[in-house]
Amino acid sequence: RVKWLQASGQQSSPEVFACEAAANLSRTEAYRSGQLYGVDAASIFAVLCSGATAGDRVLDLCCAPGAKLCALADAVLPGGEA
Numbered sequence: 001r002v003k004w005l006q007a008s009g010q011q012s013s014p015e016v017f018a019c020e021a022a023a024n025l026s027r028t029e030a031y032r033s034g035q036l037y038g039v040d041a042a043s044i045f046a047v048l049c050s051g052a053t054a055g056d057r058v059l060d061l062c063c064a065p066g067a068k069l070c071a072l073a074d075a076v077l078p079g080g081e082a
Contacts, residue, residue, distance in 0.1 A: 016044050039067035047071040055079040
């Protein structure tokens with residue numbers, strides 16, 4: 001797990017884990033099948049700080065390349081829009 005996300009006082013998702021920078025996630029079956037996606041922990045932290053919850057509608061005006069947008073979608077579903 002990403003320790004500084006937990007230490008920040010924000011509720012960290014149990015699905016956020018750290019790996020070595022040299023790890024090649026794209027070679028794993030989980031990555032190729034869409035079950036695993038590599039993102040920077042700062043993107044997850046931004047979503048946690050937004051306080052977005054299920055049912056919210058959120059507009060991300062700076063969503064390229066899309067890591068925060070994916071995390072926002074996870075945060076607002078079911079019933080929300082990102």
